[in-house]
Amino acid sequence: MSGALVEIDDLKVHFPIKSGLFFDRTVGHVYAVDGVSLAIQRGETYGLVGESGCGKSTLGRGLLRLVEPTSGGITFDGTDVRALAGEKLRLFRRRMQMVFQDPMSSLDPRQSVESLLTEGLKAHGLRTEMQQRLRSTLDSVGLPASALRKYPHEFSGGQRQRIGIARALVLGPELIVADEPVSALDVSIQAQVVNLLDDLQESLGLTYLVIAHDLAVIRHISDTIGVMYLGALVEEASADQLYERPLHPYTRALLSAVPIPDPQVEDHRERMLLVGDLPSPANPPSGCRFRTRCPWSQERCATSRPELRVFDDSGQRVACHFAEDILSGALRPHEVQAELVRPEADSGLGGELIPTQPDLPTQ
Amino acid sequence: MSPGGISALADHKRRRIEELIARTSEPGGVSLLRDAGRRLLRNPTAIVGATIILLFLVIAIFAPLVAPHDPIQRFPELTKDLTVDNIPGPSAGHPLGSDPLGRDFASRMIYGARQTLFVGVLATLIGLLIGVLLGALAGAAGGWVDVLIMRLTDVMLALPSLLLAITLVALASESTQWTVIMAVAIVNVPIFARLLRGSMLSQRESDHVLAARSLGVKQRDIVLRHMLPNSLTAVIVQATLTFAVAILDAAALSFLGLGDPDINRAEWGLMLGVDGVRYFEVRPELAYFPALAIILVALGFTLLGESIREALDPKNRR
């Protein structure tokens, strides 16, 4: 049981921004995912971190073909996922499942837990083993059988997330993409879900792609971690390696920004504070995407976009022209002027006048 | 660390905890709809609205039992003294007296519930049906189907409702009760269609639809089982409110002389818009009673609709 289960090659997902005089024309793109290549080994957990809006979810969804990728390749266990279509794709979905961030909105409020769980089974013609699958799945996520008759809103957040996991599990998938599985949960509940995911991986041999913005959680559960910034991977390394030796300036900043619940550590930590905000993915900076906030940025960064390259034989990959110089201290950080970033709402959606809809009844 | 938690406690203490927790948690198996229903039942506004509607419904259904007479029969004792400027008032056997044709006014009022609700309900339902079909098609299919349907509703929405209804009646090649019902119904089609489509579109982007897609659920099932049911609530609220408007529109058409031409039909809008206005001075009751009935029914539906909307509003969920 080894080798890559999933290989993503130069995946791009661009969302068109539409506007037009009469018929909508595409006036630009949101470069949500812009050339990501990675491989997830069978049985391992691949963790993806990055700031909000950097394209983590889109990558996960693109992988599952829940949004249509613009270009690039996806290979799942030797199958070219992008070539699948129609019924073939639908049946293939059984092998890769998704767990969503918000356990409330991802569960149809109108359906009982039972119908939520059986829906996938029915869709794949697994009616015969339904009861038994249901029971074993519920069991494995630690929900009582009595939960079947209840509705999602009657559960607590943690339990709901278990239902979401159960829904993914019931089909017996090989890959689970978990998009922020714990970030909506209470602190005391997070651990339950993290442990559950761990246990399930162990007992079922699952492969995970876990997406989160909480580096501590990611580090805890992942074998390999990819750090995303503005639609691209900037660094990839094993969990320990990344913590020990962050190469990319952004990774460094991220690591130093995570608060640690220990006053001893906090008081003596050296902080590397980033200036400014994440630029808009609709209008990314030229060259290195991080250069606007990078204290080590050089002229070259503005013109050439660094490739994600293998750094050394540890397998660590980084997308920075000057990773070696920064590591060695040859390159000194400099002052960065904050650039003002307009929030997306102002550039994308807010562009068009919202028309009043005469949908209200009048006498 | 000592594992075990409450199972390590003395029995009575453990039971006490379980009891207390049970008290705060809800009984299982309550869907959101039922929950909303419960909230609805606790709302006095809803109760008032529902009571009014129920009352009229009962009258409508049991009209033949409640009404003292046939609503279209002309009675010799009423026509005896009847002239255009003298319409007999209450008398024994005719509690509300006569209508302008010597028919029993009380019976007409009672049967009026039937006809009026019939017109309102049918107009609403037909509008709802067509609107939902169009909206669902647009919302589910997207693409040029969506564009086409939306442009169509644009054209319809370019005219205010009553104007559209008037135009439709004027454009109909004949005038019957169905002309009126259809005109009033069609007016509501774009409203329902847009409501449903908008809601479907937002459903389409929602996580639970995405989840269903990732499960490999068939597109048809996604539309029918996820998108549609979750979008319908808004439509249902709108439908309840539309009843009132439909009845009022029908009455307005009658007033304009474009309503149901068959004045034998005891329909409040017709009674008010035709007889009520014409014989207002001779017998104002001919206007007051149907008007009051219309106001009450419209009020009932509006109250109910507003309370349903309130009950379904997630903001009000405890």
Next chain:
Amino acid sequence: MVRVISRRLIQLVVTLVALTTLVFFWLRSLPGGPVDALLGERATPQTRELLTRALGYDQPIWVQYGRFLKNVVTGNFGNSIRTGEPVTEVISRSFPATVELALAAIIIAIGLGVPLGYLAARYRGRLLDNATIIVTLIGISIPIFFLGYLLKDWLTQGVHVFPPSGRISTGTNNTEVTGFFVLDGLLTRELDASADALWHLVLPAVTLATIPLAIIVRITRASVLDVLDEDYIRTADAKGLRSPTIRKRHVLRNALLPVVTIIGLQTGALLAGAVLTEKVYNWGGLGTLITDSISGSRDYPVLQALILLAAAVFVVVNLIVDLSYAIIDPRVRVR
């Protein structure tokens, strides 16, 4: 800005063309039609035939459509069947009447509705609030022609508080400048005429205002309550601002945003309501024109033009509302 406007106007034109074409072909397929409408009981087959030829109905339908389209493009909607006047004239004469009425109504509706809605929200749950809710509910539920009748019966008969109908007293020699009688009186210094016109305006405007008023009250109330729940009101409170400042600067401004939209939508209700109100008060506007040109006479040329006008007005008013929304709400940006 220009883009948005031109986009909407192009949409409007397309809608109107679709509408005209639809109506044109629909009308030709109907029984009756202009020949019937033009002839009284005294029509003989001979006149009928003459008329059919005179109107060109013996020609193929596309020839008729081509001629019709050509006329429409040049702004010629033909002549009214009922009065024989050019349709454009009939309409441009009636238009100011309706606008005057609708403006008066909307002024009443806003002027009364916004404060009432605001007060209801402010004194939520109290007597004023409950009374307002009930009255507005009844306002929405009452057939407005009936309300018009009642008002007229109570206030113009017996006690002649208001005149029963019309826009101005019969025989008043008012000079028409704009067609808005109240305004004309002021412009030409015929103050009597202006006052008289205003006096005639009161009852119809009140009748027509009922429904928009009720809706505006309800929307204002709901919107104020919504705004009061907003986080930024809490921020304003946390700043220690005085209540009147908060009300004026923070609550009202935000609460009125949805009201603006509603006002746009109410043009529809006003147009529809005008049909009923104008009939009740013999108000010589578009509403009367619509009923006159349908009921009995089937004056399709007028009707056709009216449909287009109503659609255009509705769309344009909503465009204006949208644009003003963009001005008062900085979140909506017009590109």
Next chain:
Amino acid sequence: AESDRDGGDEGSSASGGTFIFAGAGDPKNFDPIFNDDGESFRPIRQIYDTLVTHKPGTAELVGGLAESWENDPSGKVWTFKLRQGVKFHDGTPLDAAAVCANFDRWYNMKGEAAQSQMIYYTDVFGGFAGNPDALYDNCKAQDPSTAVLTLKRYKGAFPGAFALTAFSIASPEAMKKYDANTVTQNGDSFSYSAFANEHPTGTGAFVFGGWNKSTGEITLNKNPDFWGDKAKVDKMIIKIIKDENTRKQELRAGTVQAIDFPAPADRKALAGEGYKVLDRPAFNILYLGINQKNNPKLKDFRVRQAIAYALNRAQLVQTKGPGGAKVADQFLPDTVVGYAGDVQKYEYDVNKAKQLLSEAGATGLTLNFYYPTEVSRPYMPNPQEIFTVLANDLQAAGIKVNGVPRPWNGGFKDDVQQFGKHDLHMLGWTGDYNDPGNFVGTFFGRAKAEFGDDAMTDMFDAIGKADATVDPAGKKAAFEQVNRDLAAKWLPAVPIWHAPPALATAKNVEGLVPSPLTAEEFNTVSLTK
């Protein structure tokens, strides 16, 4: 200056002031020949005069612009002796040449647009120059005060038809100046000349003052040079108020002094409050038409009789009849020549009806009864109510009625008069002048889709013959027989009622004489107080 009448009335009946009359509908224009409806004729009648006119309040003919007239024995040549010293409003004199100019204008009218709008002319004169059916031959001014009109054939409609308002005499000068003959088609209707719209010029008691369309007011000013009784008021305004209720309310509010067509239901109340409700003498008829084409059973005379027996017309008149309505037993009001006092009457008798039906083997008969909506006519103030009552009566006699409502202009006239889709229908007629041909001739003089009665040739012949009788006595007798036979032998339709429309005026209005033809002249009206 008019001194003849002021003696009798209390105090200062005299006059002056503005008389406001509320009419029920818009006029089209003021060129008499292009109009055919009462609302246009009302102002036209005040502005113009006809050669022959009616004695106020009756349908009796008296001299108008012609002091006298004469028909030669062939019935083809009419000689008019014109009144002396009459001037048009533009100052040109009315003479024989002017009269003939009018006749010539009509006959020689060019263009389908104009011709198609001359409804009365086509009806009475049969057609235009170039049409072999045209009646008109020539008109000669024998001397300035004698006009001689020569027709190609005799026509029974004359001299009554000379009194038609459509044939009012207009100033040739003004017509030329204002281009009266130009009628252009525009869209689905027509544009008229400046003469028709702004400068109508006649000889009448009132001079056209203007038409304010935005307030719906037609202003007529007193003609100080009128040849007859000069108007007592200085000014008259015809205010158009379509809603009967509003007309009444305006009358009550004192903002108008007289209203046309008060709602039947308001008569009593108005009278009680001191307003004068004036009934016009009946000059109309409402009938239940029977179309024999679609249902063969209706060809059976007994079935038609059964229908007549089934109708309780007396009750209809009582419950739904406006003011002075009377049950009609023939198709003419009794003031018209040819009215027969002794026609067979069909008194209400359900059993008789049932019996006749079963005799004819027509039990369980189902009939499509077409009735108009969106219309109110003087003879039919409320068609839906009348239909309901009639249908009710028929049902009671065992005839199943399938009511088919059709908008008046949106299909009723087409379906009934052109296509004959119906079995039964309701329609009526207001007479134009005192001539039986104008009633029965119009209805039953020839085969019509309305009645589907192609086989009743003896009826057509009888009426045609009666109409062609030149001798007045013979004509009267012939039409009396026609009326008897219509009731007893043919029964192509069932007459329902004569229902005169009313007028109501304020207390201070004097001298308004209601006309059976709804052709009131307002020069006699004065305002007291």
Next chain:
Amino acid sequence: MPLLDVRDLSVVFQRKGTRPVTAVDGVSFTVEPGQTVGLVGESGCGKSVTSLAIMGLLPRRGNKVTGEVLFDGTDLLRLRPQDLRDWRGRDIGMIFQDPLSSLNPVIPLGVQVAEVLERHQGRTRQAALREARELLDAVGIPDPSRRLKEFPHQLSGGMRQRALIAIALACKPRLLIADEPTTALDVTIQAQILTLLKDLVDSSGTALVMITHDLGVVAGLCDTVNVLYAGKVVERAYRHHLFAEPRHPYTDGLLQSVPRLDAGRGERLHQIRGSVSDNIPWSEGCAFAPRCDRVVDACIGETVPLEPTFRGGALRCANPVPLEVPA
């Protein structure tokens, strides 16, 4: 004398037809001038309600507030509403969680900052705007003169939060209450904001009440920490003590259940059983009892008092985690 002395503060929500909810149940804590005090707890434990009650910002109807909130000796709860307005914004500033919805969307940023100066310091609009510019500059908003005319939606989340801080600190209040000021922000931005807050508080001597559910935030910032559970303070301690030797099983569980970036990874996380809603009313014993690993019979049926600890903190537990005997 403490700057803020909250004594036995309780808030009960009672709406028609629903069971009363005791959101805050006898909370007491003090804030010394210049001190930073943390209020930590999970969602729904009453943190926000506590802060709103202190500020008198709870909805006017449907709740009952009891206890005392002594600010500089004045009981804020007893002040007339209009008098309280004089204190708010001037003596106490507040920052909220969601910076977008907390700013008025239709009013330019400048006015929103300036109006608080106009209100409390009697500045004219012109002067206030000038000062607002400096304030925006001080909180690190680039190009502040232009921002003055802009609207909240034109700024990114971090910038909005900075603007809110500028508003709260405009009048140099003696106390700042920050209710989860960084929860809606990304980590890198959170670090910026926390640093900024810390600097500002340090430089101005303003006392800070920091409300958060993130123990990491508290660890770097607060002098004293109050841990809330189900509306009550269950443990209070100086931060070094709290993190080194948590006494309450809840605090202990919480600390162990969150993965630490710096700790070795791989081993299973400690988990607290049940969910936040598995509570029993405090009147029936310890609310945490159903989820507690250390529950003993004494936890149920008797009220558990908040007792001072010898280290200057306080603890509400019948069976606290024993102190480790120093080796």
